[in-house]
Amino acid sequence: MPLSDAPATPAPQRYPASVPLLLAALVFLVSLIVTYVVADKVERSAENELEATFDYRVRDLAAVLARRMAVYEQVLQGTRGFLRGSIEVSQDDFADYYAILRLNERYPGIEAIGIATIIPPARLEAHVAAMRAAGFSGYEVKPPGPRDFITSVTHIQPFGGRNLRAFGYDMFSEPVRRAAMEAARDTGAAVATGRVTLVQEGARNVQSGFLMYVPVYRRGMSRATVAARRAAISGWVYAPFRMNDLMRGLGGEHASDLEVAVYDGKQASEDELLYRSPGARPPASRAMLSRTETMDTAARTWTMVIRSAPQLEATLDKRPTAAIAATGIGLGLLLSLVVWLLATERRRALQLAGGMTLELRESRDRIDAERQRIRLILQNAYDAFLAIGADGRVTDWNAQAAMLFGWSEEEALGREAVELITAPEWRPRWRAHFAAFHARGECELLAAPTEILLADRHGRALPVEIAVTALPSNGGFAAVAFVRDIRPRKVQEERERQRQVRLDEARTALLRSQKLEAVGKLTGGVAHDFNNILHIISVNVQLMMRNDEGSRKRLLSIMDAVERGKKLAAQLLAFARRQPLHPSVVDLAQLIERMDSLLHRAAGDAIQIRFDIADRLWHTLVDPNQLENVLLNLVINARDAMNNEGRITIALDNIHVEEGDALAITNIRPGDYVRIAVTDTGSGMPPEVAERAFEPFFTTKPEGKGTGLGLSMAHGFVKQSGGHIRLASTLGEGTTVCVFLPRALQDRPDPLYIPTPH
Incomplete structure (x- = not known):
C-alpha cells in the first residue's frame, strides 16, 4: 500500500483554556437561580403569614366596631321602650333610668343619652317658663330666633360638665342633625348623622363626632305610613358620640398593629375624616399592607381605611431569606471553585466537595429549624389549626385542634377531614362541599370568619368560629383553617340575655310600684275625706238617738252602715299608707x-x-x-x-x-x-x-x-x-x-x- 494511502493518525483533542472557567461560571449562575427561587419562596411564605395575620386583625376590628354600634342602637331602642310613647318623663325618673344603665362603665364612647322634645312655636314662651319653674333658672332654647319647627334638649344624662352646653339646644336648626332627625322620623328606625362637632366640645381637645337618633311616637297613634309617622312624632331619643373615645381600645391588645382611619360616606375624603389612629403615618406614606372596608350603621355608611402599623410590619422576619441568600451565594462560589478545581486538580476538588457537603448539611439544618419554628408557632396558637389537602385528608393538625376535637395528631394526619370534624349525619353534605371546593376553590367560609357547628370525636356539637384560606394545589385546591371555640362566648351571651330579662322584670316591677303609689295617694285622700264625712254623720245620729226614741231602729241601721263605711275607710287608709x-x-x-x-x-x-x-x-x-x-x-x-x-x-x-x-x-x-x-x-x-x-x-x-x-x-x-x-x-x-x-x-x-x- 502506498504510504500516501495509509490512514492519518487523529491529532489529540485540545480544550480551550477558558472551559474550566466557563463551567465554573455556569455552575455559579445555576446556584444563584436556585438560591433566588428558595429565598423567594421563604420570603413569600413569611409575607403570606403576615398578610393572614393582618386580614384577621382587620376582620376582627370591623366586627367589634359593628357589634359596639349595634349595642348602642339597642340602648336607644331600650330608652324609647322606657318612655312608652310619651316624652313627658320627670328629670328624676330619667336620671334613675340612666343610673340603672351604667353607661359610663359598660359603653365607652357614648357621651350621654338625651331627649329632644318638639315645641310648637306658639308654646315656646310657656315651655321656657315651665322649665325655669321646674328649677332650671338659666334654661333657654338655643339658638334664639323665630323658626317654623323648634325642638329642645329637655333631658340629658349625665346632667353636668360638658353636657350642660347641650341643654336647651335646638338640634333641628342645624342641617346635618336635622337630616338625620327627619330620616329617623320618617322611617321609624335608628339613624346616625354625618360628621359633626358636638355642642359639648370646648375650645381644647376637640374631636369629630356624630349623633344617633331614635324617634318617639305618641302612644296609640298609627305609624303605618310616612304621613302617619310625621303626625305621631313627639320627639327623639338620641346619643352623642366622640369618635376618639368610641374607638379607644377597640383593637384590644393588638390595637397598635393597625393604623385606622374612619371616613363618613363611601369615599375616603379628608374632609369627611371621623377618626385617625393616634401617631399614624400620613396618608401619603406607603404601608406594607392596606385594606378598605365599608360598614353600615344606623342608616349611615362609613369607610374604614386600615393599614399595617410599623409594629406589625416589624414582625416580618427577613433573616431566613438573608441567610438563605448568603448561604446560596457562598455555596455557588464553592461549587464554582470546585468545578474549576476539578478541571485542574482532582484531590483538591474532593476536599472542597467535603466542605461543600458540610455547608449543605448546615443549610438543611437551618431550613429544618425554620420549619420547626413555624410548627411550634402553630402548635401553640390560641386557635385550632388544620390543613386539608386537595384530596380532603388532613396534612397538619395542631395541639389545640387535638384538644378541641378529641383526635390526637397521630390519629388525625392522613385521615379524611370530614370524619374528624363533623357528625355522621352531616358527612354526605360536607363531602359534597369539599368536592366543589376542590374543583373551584370557592366556599362561603372564605369571605370572613363564620360561626358554624362542627362535632368532636364523640359526635357532640361544637359552636365554633372558622376562618378558611384556599391554597392552589396540583390538580385542585387545598385549604388551611383556623377554628376558634366560642362556647365560652355563647355562655357569656346567655348570661347577658338572662341579666337583661331580670332587668326588664325589675323595670316592670318599678312601673307597677309607681302605679300603685299614684293610686294610693288618690285613695288616701278620698278615704280621709270620706272618714270625716262619716264622723259628722255618726255624731249627728248619736245626738238624734238621744232625743228621738221613735226613730231609734232606723238610726241604728244608719249607724251600722256608718261603721261599715269606717271599716272600708280604714282599709283604704291602710292601702294609702296613712293609717295610724x-x-x-x-x-x-x-x-x-x-x-x-x-x-x-x-x-x-x-x-x-x-x-x-x-x-x-x-x-x-x-x-x-x-x-x-x-x-x-x-x-x-x-x-x-x-x-x-x-x-x-x-x-x-x-x-x-x-x-x-x-x-x-x-x-x-x-x-x-x-x-x-x-x-x-x-x-x-x-x-x-x-x-x-x-x-x-x-x-x-x-x-x-x-x-x-x-x-x-x-x-x-x-x-x-x-x-x-x-x-x-x-x-x-x-x-x-x-x-x-x-x-x-x-x-x-x-x-x-x-x-x-x-
Whole structure:
C-alpha cells in the first residue's frame, strides 16, 4: 500500500483554556437561580403569614366596631321602650333610668343619652317658663330666633360638665342633625348623622363626632305610613358620640398593629375624616399592607381605611431569606471553585466537595429549624389549626385542634377531614362541599370568619368560629383553617340575655310600684275625706238617738252602715299608707304561735296549715295588730283560692339583700329583713291577674264574696312599715305572697301586746 494511502493518525483533542472557567461560571449562575427561587419562596411564605395575620386583625376590628354600634342602637331602642310613647318623663325618673344603665362603665364612647322634645312655636314662651319653674333658672332654647319647627334638649344624662352646653339646644336648626332627625322620623328606625362637632366640645381637645337618633311616637297613634309617622312624632331619643373615645381600645391588645382611619360616606375624603389612629403615618406614606372596608350603621355608611402599623410590619422576619441568600451565594462560589478545581486538580476538588457537603448539611439544618419554628408557632396558637389537602385528608393538625376535637395528631394526619370534624349525619353534605371546593376553590367560609357547628370525636356539637384560606394545589385546591371555640362566648351571651330579662322584670316591677303609689295617694285622700264625712254623720245620729226614741231602729241601721263605711275607710287608709300605726319590737315566732288557733279557725277544718320557722329569727319593728290582720287576710285569700281543700304553708326566715343580687334588682333596698312567705296549693293566677292583684277593689271573687281590699291593704301596711311585698303565682300550681319586714336591732321584743279581736 502506498504510504500516501495509509490512514492519518487523529491529532489529540485540545480544550480551550477558558472551559474550566466557563463551567465554573455556569455552575455559579445555576446556584444563584436556585438560591433566588428558595429565598423567594421563604420570603413569600413569611409575607403570606403576615398578610393572614393582618386580614384577621382587620376582620376582627370591623366586627367589634359593628357589634359596639349595634349595642348602642339597642340602648336607644331600650330608652324609647322606657318612655312608652310619651316624652313627658320627670328629670328624676330619667336620671334613675340612666343610673340603672351604667353607661359610663359598660359603653365607652357614648357621651350621654338625651331627649329632644318638639315645641310648637306658639308654646315656646310657656315651655321656657315651665322649665325655669321646674328649677332650671338659666334654661333657654338655643339658638334664639323665630323658626317654623323648634325642638329642645329637655333631658340629658349625665346632667353636668360638658353636657350642660347641650341643654336647651335646638338640634333641628342645624342641617346635618336635622337630616338625620327627619330620616329617623320618617322611617321609624335608628339613624346616625354625618360628621359633626358636638355642642359639648370646648375650645381644647376637640374631636369629630356624630349623633344617633331614635324617634318617639305618641302612644296609640298609627305609624303605618310616612304621613302617619310625621303626625305621631313627639320627639327623639338620641346619643352623642366622640369618635376618639368610641374607638379607644377597640383593637384590644393588638390595637397598635393597625393604623385606622374612619371616613363618613363611601369615599375616603379628608374632609369627611371621623377618626385617625393616634401617631399614624400620613396618608401619603406607603404601608406594607392596606385594606378598605365599608360598614353600615344606623342608616349611615362609613369607610374604614386600615393599614399595617410599623409594629406589625416589624414582625416580618427577613433573616431566613438573608441567610438563605448568603448561604446560596457562598455555596455557588464553592461549587464554582470546585468545578474549576476539578478541571485542574482532582484531590483538591474532593476536599472542597467535603466542605461543600458540610455547608449543605448546615443549610438543611437551618431550613429544618425554620420549619420547626413555624410548627411550634402553630402548635401553640390560641386557635385550632388544620390543613386539608386537595384530596380532603388532613396534612397538619395542631395541639389545640387535638384538644378541641378529641383526635390526637397521630390519629388525625392522613385521615379524611370530614370524619374528624363533623357528625355522621352531616358527612354526605360536607363531602359534597369539599368536592366543589376542590374543583373551584370557592366556599362561603372564605369571605370572613363564620360561626358554624362542627362535632368532636364523640359526635357532640361544637359552636365554633372558622376562618378558611384556599391554597392552589396540583390538580385542585387545598385549604388551611383556623377554628376558634366560642362556647365560652355563647355562655357569656346567655348570661347577658338572662341579666337583661331580670332587668326588664325589675323595670316592670318599678312601673307597677309607681302605679300603685299614684293610686294610693288618690285613695288616701278620698278615704280621709270620706272618714270625716262619716264622723259628722255618726255624731249627728248619736245626738238624734238621744232625743228621738221613735226613730231609734232606723238610726241604728244608719249607724251600722256608718261603721261599715269606717271599716272600708280604714282599709283604704291602710292601702294609702296613712293609717295610724303603733309599731313595737315583735318576735314573729311568738306572734304566729299566739295566732295558731285563730288561723286554723279562719282556714277551716279541711285546710291543713304547716309552719316552717327558722331558728334564731330576727325581731322586727311593726304594728303587731295590723300585722295580724295582714296574716289573717292572706290565709283567708289562700283558703278561697283552694276552694276549702289543700295546704297552706307559712314560712319565716332571715334574709340579707345585697346590692346587685336578684332581690335588689326587683327594687328591694339592700339590708336585713325578716321574710314571711304564705304559700297555697290553689289554682294560681294568670299573669294579667297577678299584675293587678294589689290594686284596690280589684278581685276575681263573685260579687258579695270580697271587697278587693285585702291585698291592697297588706301592700299599704307593709310599705308604711318600711318593708316590701312580692307576689309569685303559677296557674294551676298555687300562689306565694312574700312580706319583707326590716330587721329591728333590739335584742328583746317589747312586752306582750293585747291582740286585736277578730
